[in-house]
Every structure is written in C-alpha cells, then in structure tokens.
Amino acid sequence: MQDALFNLPDEAPEHAVIARFQLGGDDFGEADQRSLVFAAERSIGAAVAAAGVGEVDGNEFGGGEVVIYAYGSDAEDLFRVMEPGLRALPFRPAHVVLRYGKPADDSVSERVEL
Numbered sequence: 001m002q003d004a005l006f007n008l009p010d011e012a013p014e015h016a017v018i019a020r021f022q023l024g025g026d027d028f029g030e031a032d033q034r035s036l037v038f039a040a041e042r043s044i045g046a047a048v049a050a051a052g053v054g055e056v057d058g059n060e061f062g063g064g065e066v067v068i069y070a071y072g073s074d075a076e077d078l079f080r081v082m083e084p085g086l087r088a089l090p091f092r093p094a095h096v097v098l099r100y101g102k103p104a105d106d107s108v109s110e111r112v113e114l
Contacts, residue, residue, distance in 0.1 A: 015054075015075035016099040017082055019068040019114070021091040028061040036089060037066050044068075044085035053077045066091075075100055079112070087114055 021037075023029030029037075037059060045056035054072020068086075072078040075098040086096060094114040101107030 014071055014102050015073060015078065016097075016103075017070045017072075017075055017078045018097045018099065019070075019082070019086050019094070020096075021066050021068075021089055021094040021114075023061075023064055023066055023091055025064075027064060029064070029066060033091065034061065034066075037061075037068070040085050040089050041068055044070075044082050047081050047085065048072070048078065051077075051081045053081050056082075075110075089114075 023033050025033065028034065041056060041059060048054055048056055048070060053074065054070055054077075057069045057071055059069070060067045070078055070082060079096060079098055086094075092114070096112045096114060097109050098112065099107050099109045
C-alpha cells in the first residue's frame, strides 16, 4: 500500500513575464494611459486564462512607468500569448523580462525589447 503523502508531484517551476512601459505625465501616468493599460491587462489576462498558460497577476504604477506581472510554468508560452496585447500598447520605451524560475533561485532571465 502506498502512502499518498509521499507521492506528491514536484511543484511546477514559477516562471514570470514582467512587462515595463514608460508613461508620460505625472508619476502614475495620465488618466487615458492608465485606462489603456487596464483594458489591455484585462484582454491579456483573458487570453492567458483561455490558453491555460498561467495568470496575469496585476500591475504597478509609479515613477513614470507601469509594470505588468504574469506568472506561469513556462515563460516562453506565457509571453507568446501575451505578446500581441503588450505590443499593442503605444508606450515606449518598453521591454519584457522573461524569468525562468523563482526570483530566489538566481533564475535565468531574458530581456525582450518591445
């Protein structure tokens, strides 16, 4: 007889896609910029959920930029789904960091200019 406690599957690695866009206006961007980001985030989040590749975990405004965070088990698959929506945002300069693993694991990362 096997004990189920000892047959747990390995935890899937937590990869990330972190998109960073420069905004205009004050520290949090202008109202119309924030509206565009929120709409894009909802659309990208729906695409990520439908593809089953992870989740969009939110955003952070400040310092004249916005950062959008997403997590899943494969950063490349996640970015592939997110890329059209991220490229559609008009704010530049912009880039994405694909992180392969948890931040505490000294993960490998790759930067992609948008």
